[in-house]
Amino acid sequence: MDITDSIQIRKFESSIESYRMFTILDGIKKGLTRQTLCKQLNIKNSTLSYHLAKMKHSRLIEQVYSYPSSFYNISSKGEQIREIIVQSVDMSQNDRNLYKRSTFRIHNVILAWEIESFGSFAFNEKLWKSMKGWHFQKFNIDDHAIHIQDTGLIKIYCPEIYTNDPPTALAQVYEKANKIANYLASRDNMKIKPMKVIREAHKELVGSEKIAEILGYQKVNKVWIDNSTGSKCLEESQSSNDLEALIQMPKFLDEKLVPVIEQLTEQITLHLAVMNEMKDTMKDIREGLKEMRNEIKH
Secondary structure (H helix, E strand, C coil), X not given: CCXXXXXXXXXXXXXXXXXXXXXXXXXHHHCCCHHHXXXXXXXXXXXXXXXHHHHHHCCCEEEEECCCCCEEEECHHHHHHHHHHHHHHCCCHHHHHHHXXXXXXXECCEEXXXXXXXXXXXXXXXXXXXXXXXXXXXXXXXXXXXXXXXXXXXXXXXXXXXXXXXXXXHHHHHHHHHHHHHHHHHHCCCEECCCEEEECCEEEECCCHHHHHHHCCCCECXXXXXXXXXCCEEEEECCCCHHHHHHCHHHHHHHHHHHHHHHHHHHHHHHHHHHHHHHHHHHHHHHHHHHHHHHHHC
């Protein structure tokens, strides 16, 4: 399966494109008429023709005959994609929450606060861990890994979250971590400086394993391939929006490109009709001139 196929699968797994493409594939498999498909999808016949042509070009369906009306069969690749969509619909409720309702996995966020005064906080030598020239004590609060370093630093490793709105989610991550740091400072009478970002968040595009597997380890613009969890996925930093642009493509095509293509198709049809009329007119003129020449000769 090539990269175009993989990107299509990702499109089929998100937004209205999933429902539309699945309905067409499933309808062809069940032998539904064009009229029935248009009614189910609430689209014009010309819009259905566009989708059928696109799916035929992608080798998802095969045209059996075209007269008096087009008839299609679902191809083996179309059946494969149909099964992928069926499986995504049949996921458990928990999986649906992660893979259908959430688009991004936000992770790898590390925040820090400089300690000006330790107050009453005391390191427990039985619990601290040694590094080269310094030590830190580690514990957890609400799934946040807390490191308090004897060099004068509170470091918080934030847990991963799933979201459809990265900016809002990141603001909540920062707010939660800041509350924990201020709680520790208040508890032990520590004096700390404002929060610093040690490592920006990584945004993983949920369900992008198929595309990432084909890309390997290539970096595309600001998007890279991550396999830290054992499976490759598309990722970018919190300051990049390339992945958001990618997942908006099906919606963009549906809202912007399809109407333009439909209008262009109508214009081409009218143009061809005019051309045919011109050909017929020219033919009549040639025949008329021919008759005039014959009459002049006689």
